[in-house]
Amino acid sequence: MSAPRFCSRLPAHVLMLGGLLCCSAASALNVRVLVLAAPSLTVRVPVAAPPVAPLPVYPAVPTPAPLQLAAWRVGVQGSGAGARLTLNGQDSGNATLYLPPTPGSVVEIGGKAYRGGVFLRTERGGVQAINVVNVEDYLRGVVASEMPSSWPAAALAAQAVIARTYVAARVNPALPYDTCATESCQVYTGLSSEKPATDAAIAATAGQVVAYAGKAASTYFSSDSGGFTASSAEVWGKDVPYLTAKADPFSAGGPRAQWRLEIPLSKVQDVAGRYRVRVGTLQAVTVTSVSASGRPQEISFTGASGVARISGADAGGFVRSLGAVSSRATLSGLNPLIVEGAGAGHGVGLSQYGALGLARQGYDHLHVLGFYYPGTSLSALAGGAEETRPVLALVRPLPSPASPGIFARSPAAPSWMTQ
Known part of the structure; x- marks a missing residue:
């Protein structure tokens, strides 16, 4: 099997525009999404490059027909500055490999299909797979992952705009990728999550x-x-x-408009310790100040050896660390500590x-x-x-x-x- 047409690096004609890749002034912006990091991984790429076609108009263009893909096991050989990627066990001679995206192209990374291309790089003895994808195609794998596609068009359109804005604000040419694919950034699951309703919202707000x-x-x-x-x-x-x-x-x-938790004292004590509360066995936990939004801004801890307080962002962090889905909550009791709140996130x-x-x-x-x-x-x-x-x-x-x-x-x- 001949090696896929990877570039050893981002080609010179690809311009780094604020972290977004443009192959020419007329082409659409691409974003770089870290989709997988592992000691080794499998990438399936087209056996032949797909034909060049106009950028799709959503939602009229259906999901592309499956292409014939060739599987490549990507690993790492060597360490530190001498680390190089391997393809099916053979030294590639490079620390990075790049398969550029083309209109309509699809790659499979770790068993998941993504539009666009893939940039592979060594990192701390493992491999990072970075999906390089048109920003509008990227959103097709984001919006339906973050919001139910059955929701009204206006809500989906708002989600599309903020998802696009979020990734635009994160671009950074000094870093190897712009965003990740998990809840730490925006959930991005690629081709499998695309839906006609969210595609339409993305097209309407292009x-x-x-x-x-x-x-x-x-x-x-x-x-x-x-x-x-x-x-x-x-x-x-x-x-x-x-x-x-x-x-x-x-x-x-919403399903979590109102909720209630009962937290055993042992867990309260443990979580308080993570916030540097050192007052011995807890005797009382009290919210002593709330913000304009009704979220705790100061929490007092009374214990056998004194009183301690946490405030600001730490107060909300303490509530969430107890397992609460939101910091918009009240605290009462002690064993168990009753946490009653509203909302999620x-x-x-x-x-x-x-x-x-x-x-x-x-x-x-x-x-x-x-x-x-x-x-x-x-x-x-x-x-x-x-x-x-x-x-x-x-x-x-x-x-x-x-x-x-x-x-x-x-x-x-x-x-x-x-x-």
Whole structure:
């Protein structure tokens, strides 16, 4: 079997544009996604390069027909600076190998099919497989993984825009990849998760991103705000003007809208220790201060040898470390410690169940985005880029709840939203 047409590195004609790869000014942006890291892995690539075709128009183009693929076991030989990749046990002579994406191309990495190409590199004695894929194709494997495809079009469109924005904000040419494929970044499962409804949402919002001060915004999102979004300052200790705490009446009816936990004292003691609480056997755990969003901002621990307190982001971290799905919670009792809360996730930025609620009331995706990222603008990924980030073309400000009458088109909007 002859070796696949890998390049030993990213070819010179491939331009690094803010971490996004462009093969020419006319081609679409590509992103680099770490999909697998292992001591060795199997990559299946087309036996022959697929024919060049126009970029697909979603959702009319179906999933590509299976191509004849050749399997290659990729490993590592040597160590440190001398490490090189092997293909089916044979030394490739290189620490990196690159199979560029072409329109319609598909590769299989670790048993999962992905659109685009693959960049392989040695890392700490193992192999990293990085899917290099058109940003719109990447979203096809993200949006349906992060939000049910049965949800209304406006909610799916909002998810598509924030997913696109999220990856645009993360590009970094100094790093070997832009994003990962897990919940630590955005869940990306490739070809298997694509759905017509999410493909349509991606096509309808093609290129759209949320921007603030000329840059891609930090479009954090979580499952359910529990009725009140959290500020980035209270969760992570960093103030971001458009990631603020605000009442969110649209996040209602989710499966974890209300929940209750009973935590044994032994676990409470153990978790407190991880937050450097050293007061001996615990006698009381009390929330002594809450944020504007109702999340603990200071927790007091009384023990046999004194009193200790944790505050800020650590307070919320302690609650989540107990097993709570959200830090929007109250604490009572001790053995067990009763944790009662609302919502799921960190609560910063868009609430997915809130987007669902807004969409069901007739709001479009721009109003969804304007509600959760106040003061931002709708922008678009533009051709060309600076060395450090994609260039954004300003389109228009997003609707903001602070603007009089902005929700007037929806008769179901609560009165306080139009004041």
